[in-house]
Amino acid sequence: MHGEAFFRTAVVYLAAAVLSVPIAKRTGLGSVLGYLLAGALIGPFALDLLPHGETTDVLHFAEFGVVMMLFLIGLELRPRLLWSLRVPIVGLGGLQVVGTTALLGAAALAIGASLREALAIGMVLAMSSTAIVLQSLAEKGLSRSPAGRSAFAVLLFQDLAVIPILALLPLLATHGGATGSAAHDGADGGPGTLAVLATVAAVVVGGRFLSRPVFRFIAEARLREVFTAAALLLVVGIALAMTAVGLSPALGAFLAGVVLADNDYRHELEADIEPFKGLLLGLFFISVGAGIDFGLIGAAPGRLLAIVAVLVVLKLGALLALGAAFRMPLAQSVLFSFALAQGGEFAFVLFSFAQQHGVLGPEQTGPLIAAVAVSMALTPLLMSTEEHLLRPRLARRSRQADDAADLRRPQDEDAPVLLAGFGRFGLVVGRLLRAQGIRTTVLELDPAQIRMLEEFGFQAFYGDASRVELLAAAGAARARLLIVAVDDEEKSLQIVEQAQRHFPHLHILARARGRPHAYALLRRGVRDVFRETLGSSLDLGAAALRALGARAYEAHRAAALFERHDEQSVRELAEHTSGDRKHYVSAARQRSEALEALLLRDRETFARSDDGAWDPPGSRPDGRDA
Amino acid sequence: MTEAPDVLVLLSHPALQKSRANARLLAAAQGVDGVTVRDLYECYPDFHVDATAEQELLARHAAVVFQHPFYWYSCPALLKQWLDLVLDYGWAYGPGGTALHGKLALVAVTTGGDAAAYRSDGHNRFTMTELLRPLEQTTHLCGMRWLPPFVVHGALRRPAAELDALATDYAALLTALRDGRLDPARFAGAPSIDAPGWRALWRTADSTSEVHRAR
Numbered sequence: 001m002h003g004e005a006f007f008r009t010a011v012v013y014l015a016a017a018v019l020s021v022p023i024a025k026r027t028g029l030g031s032v033l034g035y036l037l038a039g040a041l042i043g044p045f046a047l048d049l050l051p052h053g054e055t056t057d058v059l060h061f062a063e064f065g066v067v068m069m070l071f072l073i074g075l076e077l078r079p080r081l082l083w084s085l086r087v088p089i090v091g092l093g094g095l096q097v098v099g100t101t102a103l104l105g106a107a108a109l110a111i112g113a114s115l116r117e118a119l120a121i122g123m124v125l126a127m128s129s130t131a132i133v134l135q136s137l138a139e140k141g142l143s144r145s146p147a148g149r150s151a152f153a154v155l156l157f158q159d160l161a162v163i164p165i166l167a168l169l170p171l172l173a174t175h176g177g178a179t180g181s182a183a184h185d186g187a188d189g190g191p192g193t194l195a196v197l198a199t200v201a202a203v204v205v206g207g208r209f210l211s212r213p214v215f216r217f218i219a220e221a222r223l224r225e226v227f228t229a230a231a232l233l234l235v236v237g238i239a240l241a242m243t244a245v246g247l248s249p250a251l252g253a254f255l256a257g258v259v260l261a262d263n264d265y266r267h268e269l270e271a272d273i274e275p276f277k278g279l280l281l282g283l284f285f286i287s288v289g290a291g292i293d294f295g296l297i298g299a300a301p302g303r304l305l306a307i308v309a310v311l312v313v314l315k316l317g318a319l320l321a322l323g324a325a326f327r328m329p330l331a332q333s334v335l336f337s338f339a340l341a342q343g344g345e346f347a348f349v350l351f352s353f354a355q356q357h358g359v360l361g362p363e364q365t366g367p368l369i370a371a372v373a374v375s376m377a378l379t380p381l382l383m384s385t386e387e388h389l390l391r392p393r394l395a396r397r398s399r400q401a402d403d404a405a406d407l408r409r410p411q412d413e414d415a416p417v418l419l420a421g422f423g424r425f426g427l428v429v430g431r432l433l434r435a436q437g438i439r440t441t442v443l444e445l446d447p448a449q450i451r452m453l454e455e456f457g458f459q460a461f462y463g464d465a466s467r468v469e470l471l472a473a474a475g476a477a478r479a480r481l482l483i484v485a486v487d488d489e490e491k492s493l494q495i496v497e498q499a500q501r502h503f504p505h506l507h508i509l510a511r512a513r514g515r516p517h518a519y520a521l522l523r524r525g526v527r528d529v530f531r532e533t534l535g536s537s538l539d540l541g542a543a544a545l546r547a548l549g550a551r552a553y554e555a556h557r558a559a560a561l562f563e564r565h566d567e568q569s570v571r572e573l574a575e576h577t578s579g580d581r582k583h584y585v586s587a588a589r590q591r592s593e594a595l596e597a598l599l600l601r602d603r604e605t606f607a608r609s610d611d612g613a614w615d616p617p618g619s620r621p622d623g624r625d626a
Numbered sequence: 627m628t629e630a631p632d633v634l635v636l637l638s639h640p641a642l643q644k645s646r647a648n649a650r651l652l653a654a655a656q657g658v659d660g661v662t663v664r665d666l667y668e669c670y671p672d673f674h675v676d677a678t679a680e681q682e683l684l685a686r687h688a689a690v691v692f693q694h695p696f697y698w699y700s701c702p703a704l705l706k707q708w709l710d711l712v713l714d715y716g717w718a719y720g721p722g723g724t725a726l727h728g729k730l731a732l733v734a735v736t737t738g739g740d741a742a743a744y745r746s747d748g749h750n751r752f753t754m755t756e757l758l759r760p761l762e763q764t765t766h767l768c769g770m771r772w773l774p775p776f777v778v779h780g781a782l783r784r785p786a787a788e789l790d791a792l793a794t795d796y797a798a799l800l801t802a803l804r805d806g807r808l809d810p811a812r813f814a815g816a817p818s819i820d821a822p823g824w825r826a827l828w829r830t831a832d833s834t835s836e837v838h839r840a841r
């Protein structure tokens with residue numbers, strides 16, 4: 001019945017995204033603007049391809065992308081890091097909400113709104129767009145910059161502030177509109193504080209103590225899609241629970257993310273949720289674009305533009321003042337302010353909520369909602385302005401030129417090493433690096449091995465390193481080395497291929513099971529290939545030489561020479577193995593003959609080693625008598 | 627008297643299996659009671675010198691003998707590595723670096739060139755005393771007391787019997803060192819510890835005649 005219609009709509013959404021996003025990215029505008037434009041294009045005011053009356057449903061559904069995004073952000077924020085952000089969250093965030101509310105409220109008063117209306121308008125417009133800001137910052141690689149962290153802190157506080165705002169709005173009602181019944185559960189009555197506390201406690205305790213065994217149980221089934229289903233179930237379940245007790249689902253998901261940030265299954269969760277988040281956010285941006293009421297804009301373009309201008313300029317002013325008050329370096333402060341100077345998706349919900357409660361009339365909310373949408377669409381442009389016009393100038397002007405360059409420097413450094421495979425081989429590598437104080441992100445596929453190592457204080461993350469998403473979640477983009485120490489040859493080659501394709505900057509060092517595996521790795525361009533048994537067989541060989549009476553240094557040199565030669569031979573043979581077998585065999589024979597020659601030469605070299613240039617020929621009348 | 631041996635011989639030879647001179651000297655040293663022989667290339671074929679172990683060993687001895695062939699007017703590479711790693715700041719020199727103070731230092735070196743080559747008018751243009759200055763100063767900085775070197779010249783060409791005799795000398799020298807009969811003050815100006823005129827300070831009459839007979 002609805003099947004075909006559904007697919008038709010899906011095709012419209014997908015095609016719009018597939019066409020416009022790459023173009024927007026190519027032209028340097030970023031994906032967010034691409035989605036928004038695509039939405040406007042297919043929306044009712046241009047091509048009008050979407051079924052009428054459904055766009056708001058889609059918007060609500062797509063808002064779940066924001067929930068997932070906050071879950072993912074939480075996963076990257078260990079509780080300790082979150083705690084270190086408490087001053088920015090409460091200070092910066094609190095002052096931003098209060099200050100912007102006051103400024104925008106005053107502006108509303110000035111054009112004739114009542115005090116109550118002005119307060120409502122100010123509060124609602126103080127919110128910024130979590131989705132647009134965080135997505136744009138991430139795309140530009142600025143999430144971890146000081147400005148990115150500050151922006152995040154403010155957004156997090158806004159998320160928290162929505163709850164009291166929802167409670168406050170009905171109290172501002174002047175003309176009794178629809179009342180409590182249609183209202184948001186959490187705002188009036190609904191489950192009480194106890195239920196809220198119980199839910200939060202359940203998330204924290206469950207995340208801390210229950211998640212690990214449950215995830216392990218699921219992982220042991222070794223079915224990737226089941227784990228993906230579990231990850232989705234987790235996020236959706238938490239969102240539902242939070243909504244039921246009147247908390248923001250995004251906030252709940254964020255909390256769950258933070259609780260799970262230390263978990264072994266964290267990277268796998270990230271990798272599983274990431275694509276859903278990306279798609280849903282895209283859908284969300286498209287819906288926002290489609291929802292822009294060009295009819296309203298067209299009716300009074302001047303008035304609308306004025307609202308947008310006032311909104312953006314006042315927000316910008318408030319943010320810059322905050323930046324100065326918190327002594328942010330100028331370049332950081334400018335980036336922070338330009339990023340947050342828009343209305344947010346909360347405004348859509350809050351304005352309709354205010355209307356339901358009779359705080360504001362439709363003649364007020366209509367233009368305001370349109371202005372918020374336009375300001376959101378303007379954000380990528382504002383951020384481009386900052387990036388291309390202001391930042392270079394600031395960098396030039398500022399005494400400390402590194403102030404602007406600083407924008408990109410991550411605040412908490414990522415582990416420089418990714419280690420795939422934590423079995424007998426990887427464990428030694430990991431221990432050595434750890435002894436040198438080098439932070440390593442370990443990926444391992446065997447839940448039993450992970451648990452065993454945990455008992456010895458090692459943390460390994462569950463996941464299949466041959467998946468790009470998992471590599472990405474584990475920080476491949478920011479790591480320097482990838483050590484492939486898995487014992488499955490097929491897997492090892494897959495990991496190498498994925499890493500080379502998607503993270504070409506990674507320096508790969510690989511364990512090879514034997515010669516054929518080494519050839520395969522070498523042919524893929526991996527230079528640092530280590531055959532797993534070579535080192536110890538050479539050690540044993542040298543020990544045998546010693547046991548037969550050789551000097552330690554003689555044995556050591558013999559083994560070292562042999563190794564050099566053998567490594568050379570593997571590298572030369574790697575080029576021949578793709579050919580026919582006969583060729584290979586003859587090459588191998590050549591190799592062994594060359595080896596014999598080398599050893600012979602070696603012996604001769606040693607025999608001559610104590611001949612000085614000072615010795616006339618025949619300097620040993622008594623022969624070798626020692 | 628303590629049980630602990632007094633003399634530590636640090637032998638550095640990368641190919642002792644082919645040695646004529648140092649192998650004989652080594653055998654002689656091993657025959658002397660109270661002498662610890664440390665074959666560095668045997669201990670550290672990978673050049674990974676254990677500085678702590680070496681320092682502990684040094685602390686237990688009153689005299690240190692650096693025995694090695696002369697390579698490029700210097701010592702074999704591993705001995706240089708040993709010096710670089712073991713003679714720590716704050717242990718061997720610098721503030722509090724008194725661990726080696728007062729210990730005796732002796733070099734026992736074998737050369738391919740003969741004695742005539744190690745003169746200002748010779749092939750090598752400098753005397754052994756001059757060429758050994760870096761090591762002399764190294765031990766001086768560590769507060770050790772330097773003795774003139776024991777030198778076996780022409781080590782590649784010398785008849786076996788001569789080398790054997792020199793090895794006996796070496797044993798006698800180590801014995802004197804162990805017994806505390808070598809006072810650096812009395813050797814001032816000696817070109818080498820076994821130079822004519824200075825030999826008598828450590829070589830007893832009967833053993834000397836033995837050597838003459840051997841020649």
Ligand SMILES: Cc1cc2nc3c(=O)[nH]c(=O)nc-3n(C[C@H](O)[C@H](O)[C@H](O)COP(=O)(O)O)c2cc1C
Nearest residue numbers: 610612645646647648695697698699736737738739
């Ligand atoms: C690498 C090398 C460098 C040498 N440099 C010198 C030198 O600078 N002066 C010299 O008189 N003999 C030199 N020789 C000869 C050695 O000193 C000689 O082979 C050694 O003392 C013989 O002792 P052995 O029988 O214990 O090996 C050199 C020999 C080698 C192998």
